[in-house]
Amino acid sequence: MDRFVPRDDAALALQSHRELANHEDPSVIASRAATWQSICLRDAPYTGLMENFDAIVIGAGAAGLFCAGQAGQRGLRILLIDHSAKVAEKIRISGGGRCNFTNTGTTHAQFLGENPNFCRSALARYTPQDFVDLLKRHGIGFHEKHKGQLFCDRSAQDIIDLLLAQCELGRVQRWQPCAVHDVACVDSLYRLQTDRGPVQARQLVVATGGLSIPKIGASDLGYRIARQFDLRVIPPRPALVPLVFEGSRWPDYPALAGVALPVRVSISAKAGKSREQAFEEDLLFTHRGLSGPAVLQISSYWQAGLPIRIALTPHRPGGESLQAALLAAKSVSRRKVANELAQYLPARLAEAWTLTDAKLQQAICDVPDKALGKLAQDLSQWELLPSGTEGYGKAEVTAGGVDTRELSSQTLESKQSGLYFIGEVVDVTGWLGGYNFQWAWASAHACAMALSRSSADA
Numbered sequence: 001m002d003r004f005v006p007r008d009d010a011a012l013a014l015q016s017h018r019e020l021a022n023h024e025d026p027s028v029i030a031s032r033a034a035t036w037q038s039i040c041l042r043d044a045p046y047t048g049l050m051e052n053f054d055a056i057v058i059g060a061g062a063a064g065l066f067c068a069g070q071a072g073q074r075g076l077r078i079l080l081i082d083h084s085a086k087v088a089e090k091i092r093i094s095g096g097g098r099c100n101f102t103n104t105g106t107t108h109a110q111f112l113g114e115n116p117n118f119c120r121s122a123l124a125r126y127t128p129q130d131f132v133d134l135l136k137r138h139g140i141g142f143h144e145k146h147k148g149q150l151f152c153d154r155s156a157q158d159i160i161d162l163l164l165a166q167c168e169l170g171r172v173q174r175w176q177p178c179a180v181h182d183v184a185c186v187d188s189l190y191r192l193q194t195d196r197g198p199v200q201a202r203q204l205v206v207a208t209g210g211l212s213i214p215k216i217g218a219s220d221l222g223y224r225i226a227r228q229f230d231l232r233v234i235p236p237r238p239a240l241v242p243l244v245f246e247g248s249r250w251p252d253y254p255a256l257a258g259v260a261l262p263v264r265v266s267i268s269a270k271a272g273k274s275r276e277q278a279f280e281e282d283l284l285f286t287h288r289g290l291s292g293p294a295v296l297q298i299s300s301y302w303q304a305g306l307p308i309r310i311a312l313t314p315h316r317p318g319g320e321s322l323q324a325a326l327l328a329a330k331s332v333s334r335r336k337v338a339n340e341l342a343q344y345l346p347a348r349l350a351e352a353w354t355l356t357d358a359k360l361q362q363a364i365c366d367v368p369d370k371a372l373g374k375l376a377q378d379l380s381q382w383e384l385l386p387s388g389t390e391g392y393g394k395a396e397v398t399a400g401g402v403d404t405r406e407l408s409s410q411t412l413e414s415k416q417s418g419l420y421f422i423g424e425v426v427d428v429t430g431w432l433g434g435y436n437f438q439w440a441w442a443s444a445h446a447c448a449m450a451l452s453r454s455s456a457d458a
């Protein structure tokens with residue numbers, strides 16, 4: 001038998017919000033969030049009765065927590081469900097434990113997807129400054145590290161506590177761990193069968209993220225729900241991921257593991273899209289191939305069969321070309337080529353590179369000018385064909401996802417009325433550097449506003 005619980009009293013939520021807002025002391029907020037977390041983690045008894053909410057959010061990650069908290073604070077009765085025991089694990093491990101939670105330079109230009117303009121609206125309505133203001137209100141310290149990337153001073157846990165506090169303000173109910181077994185839409189109500197029994201709501205938000213790092217809870221549930229309601233999904237693929245090389249012309253990757261250097265890396269998309277995408281960042285050699293920010297960035301644009309190009313000496317002191325420098329060295333030096341090159345490259349890389357050509361294993365004064373010219377050119381246009389990526393186990397994000405043509409860019413609602421998709425499950429993928437969290441906050445915020453408007457209209 002269905003039991004319909006009346007809508008929660010928005011005044012209570014508001015009162016709780018005001019109480020907490022008066023407590024600017026972050027330790028009070030964190031301790032209340034922790035208490036609330038332990039209450040929520042306790043197994044709720046299964047009554048067998050159908051519970052009713054204004055909206056159900058599946059996925060207690062960055063986007064789900066933020067959306068639930070925002071919608072709850074607008075008086076909606078929200079249920080947040082996650083199959084993992086732990087909350088927001090990706091936030092916890094992000095940014096080396098300090099969470100690169102936004103980027104001050106965020107625009108739509110740092111995102112990829114079939115429609116790169118789709119994210120414009122949500123990003124414009126919830127900006128990095130809005131999230132920074134929220135952190136300031138909660139007394140969370142942060143700093144800029146590199147190119148607009150903002151990190152917590154202390155720990156990523158500060159962001160998790162902030163989101164939990166926001167959910168507490170919104171009196172969000174959280175079922176965790178709790179698996180969702182079935183989703184159906186009957187008479188404009190979304191009915192879910194879960195570990196804790198059936199539950200229903202007029203609005204359903206899917207915030208289940210991508211497929212990256214399956215060992216901490218990633219699943220394809222979001223894509224399955226989309227397909228169930230005849231919404232297209234752009235095939236997901238690992239992104240911001242190390243690239244691997246097998247049988248390439250460079251046999252010495254394992255020997256170079258750990259070598260890092262600043263480079264310019266670029267790729268040109270095929271099939272008529274000749275625009276080059278390039279990044280100037282650090283490159284890192286690994287046991288199986290290449291990683292580091294430069295390669296993670298370019299990996300999001302890489303497709304099987306496409307070569308990448310790396311300039312191993314992108315900027316040289318004084319702007320002098322490498323070829324000119326090597327020819328100048330030839331006239332005054334008797335050192336081996338590798339030793340001369342080690343002024344411009346890590347010594348292990350210089351040594352390994354010159355080993356590939358017998359002419360380069362002698363004193364620089366004995367090497368023909370043509371060979372030095374070719375060496376300089378090869379180093380500035382190293383073209384190589386990745387054989388694959390390290391896969392979802394190592395990918396920071398998943399590119400592809402719910403096709404944005406199925407969604408409203410204003411509200412994130414899909415063509416299936418009352419069904420929303422937010423965060424990484426959508427075909428919107430940010431560069432490395434805090435952009436993916438900013439998309440999570442912005443899409444969650446746009447959706448929460450829409451949930452609230454739609455509930456008020458109902």
Ligand code: FDA
Nearest residue numbers: 059061062063083094095100209217221423424434436437
């Ligand atoms: P997110 O993955 O955060 O949350 C999805 C939630 O859904 C999870 O809690 C999961 O358990 C739950 N879920 C999945 N399937 C479910 C199911 N079947 N039933 C119920 N629940 C289910 N970005 C950035 O901007 N700055 C950074 O510093 C980093 N660093 C970083 C490091 C590492 C190692 C990784 C893997 C990723 C990053 N990222 C990042 C990317 C960032 O973490 C990511 O884009 C956001 O967490 C996406 O937020 P979502 O809420 O969409 O998904």
